[in-house]
Amino acid sequence: MDDKFLIHVEIAGKSYGIRIDRSEEQVAREAVRQIRKKMDQYRKKYSEVDVKDLLAMVTFQLSVENLKLEDKNDTSPFTEKIQELTDKLESYLKDK
Template sequence: MNDKIKINLQMAGSTYPLTILREEEEMVREAAKQVDIRLNAYREHYQNVTPEKIIAMVAYQFALENLKMKNRNDTRPYADKIEELTEVLETYFKGL
């Protein structure tokens, strides 16, 4: 069985033929739906702004959310603190 399928994705008033993994179809369609929701909200709120600028604003909003999610899931500060505490404990127990 082929794991890839061809779909026609409707987004921002256009159709995009895509080949995607079968298990990602729901997520791909939901992503397009989210783009349309944001586009429509910006179009309604900023009626005198060009479509290109609205698309840029939507792209910026998604990029900002993506970066916030990456920072939220950054475990490096915790790992650094654990390493620091481990060194303190090792030094303490060596001195006993």
């Protein structure tokens, strides 16, 4: 069963129809609120800047924040260390 549906969001004065999973609606709407908030922050700071430039600045800022979170949540070093310790433990137990 297709659980996707159409929502309409407004970003920078333009309406967009987006087909999303129902389970992602809250996240999608929160993303729009976050974009609007950041647009307003930049608009206050740079009143003479074009909307496209504001969107570019918001996109850049959100991408940097996203990359920082990805690095922060990277569990691969821990997974590798756990595997290394597991291998050592198994080797030790085999020798016993």
